[in-house]
Amino acid sequence: MKPLLSALLALAAVLPALTGVSAHASSAPFPTKPVRIVIPFAPGQGSDILARAIGERLTKAWGQPVVVENRAGANGAIALQDVARSAPDGYTILLTSNSPIVINPSLYKKLPYDVGRDFVPVALLAATDMVMVVTDKFPARNLQEVITELKAHPDKYSYGSPGTGSTSHLSMEVFKRTAGVKITHVPYKGSAPAFTDLIGGSTQLMIDAMPSSLPQVKGGRVRAIAITSSDVPSTIAPDIPTASSAGVSGLPERPWYGVFAPRATDPDIVAKVRVDLLAAMKSPEIHGRMAELGLESVPPLSAAEFAGFLKEHTDYWNQATHKIGMYQTE
Secondary structure (H helix, E strand, O other): OHHHHHHHHHHHHHOHHHHOOOHHHHHOOOOOOOEEEEEOOOOOOHHHHHHHHHHHHHHHHHOOOEEEEEOOOHHHHHHHHHHHHOOOOOOEEEEEEOHHHHHHHHHOOOOOOOHHHHEEEEEEEEEOOEEEEEEOOOOOOOHHHHHHHHHHOOOOOEEEEOOOOOHHHHHHHHHHHHHOOOOEEEEOOOHHHHHHHHHHOOOOEEEEEHHHHHHHHHOOOEEEEEEOOOOOOOOOOOOOOEOHHHOOOOOOOOOEEEEEEEOOOOHHHHHHHHHHHHHHHHOHHHHOOHHHHOOEEOOOOOHHHHHHHHHHHHHHHHHHHHHOOOOOOO
16 A cells, blocks of 8 residues: 555645646636546436536536546446546546545555556545435334344345445445444445335345435435434434444544546646636535535645545555455455
């Protein structure tokens, strides 16, 4: 992991333009043709929902089409390889959740990309909470009852996830180890099919991000048990108790969403895209929909802060995958 982490820290030194827009960037003609935002997951997940909202705003701001393209597969590796190999001209950017960036290097022995070598971090956009939900017929009504039920029937229940190696999957694996319970993992190709089977009762539990979970909870199709990713109640769904309030702590922190560009992209273009992205996030169209989308705003980070943020989260998953016996097992 040391080369990856060193590369991330080095980004602060080589990307000074990220702290603001230069005079050149402010007068640059970019973009003069359609821009592609690549999403590493299937439609309906948090990154996809956010990208489409941003794409609409940037299309208006830039006067050029912003096309969202879903390249699902291999826990994001297909999309990241695509972006890494794209021309570093700003016309192909990646909008992703945290897992391909800070989890995959600990989970997989070989990846077709290297975060520090292949990508420039552009902007941290938003964060969300992870929430444990259960099928309506599941007998437990709170987290302690969930643990009691799983311990009483260690081979009875299964949980779905958007895919092996996703934050959803690994959050449940950390929960299993922390709570001392057994439950079978059933991976799907995205949150939507995972929720379909959860609602139908083929699986019984799931931990997933708020953007995909909250609509199902509000619709009465599943029951929320606990926020697993924060010790503080969610501002979006304050009625859902936290796992720590039920005596379960040490679960993975909140997932986040950020934008990255191919490594050799001109710093002036990166800076312009960063400023326009952050402006889009503050626009009434998006800011007013954040709670509806299940997302929360985050403070803008400088290049150095973003690099440190990535290192901190990479370190966490390095340790977590070791603890649950999944470090570079794929």
